[in-house]
Amino acid sequence: MANSKQARKRARQAESRRVLKAGQRSMVRTYIKRVIKAINSGDHAQAMDAFKSAQPVIDRIADKDTLSKKKAARIKSRLNKRIKALAA
Template structure:
């Protein structure tokens, strides 16, 4: 455990950030699962609507540095690729 007052505060702050980021990552995973479920169901319109709901959430979480911007872009690109393949 931290010994100085400053280090104890840092530990408290780090724990708070960890908990918040964990819940935000879980929220992103939920949105991703909804899109994937629609894709696996074969419903292009539903997949597109779920994807449009997931996009701003992914971007917002990337802006907060919970996910890296590159990972967010990669996730969106892969989902979009699967939705386009579903339409064809």
């Protein structure tokens, strides 16, 4: 347990950040699942719409360092690749 005043404050800050980032991660996962669901249904237009709505959310969360920029780029790339394969 945190013994000093400084350590108690850091523990409070860490907990509030953990709660905030957990919600953000959950939101990103939801958007990704929507895209995957649209891909699995086989509807290219719906998959593109879902991807276009997910892309800025993924970027925004990556800017906030909840998700690393490289992981965000990898996720977007893989989703886009699956959508392109759907069109072909």
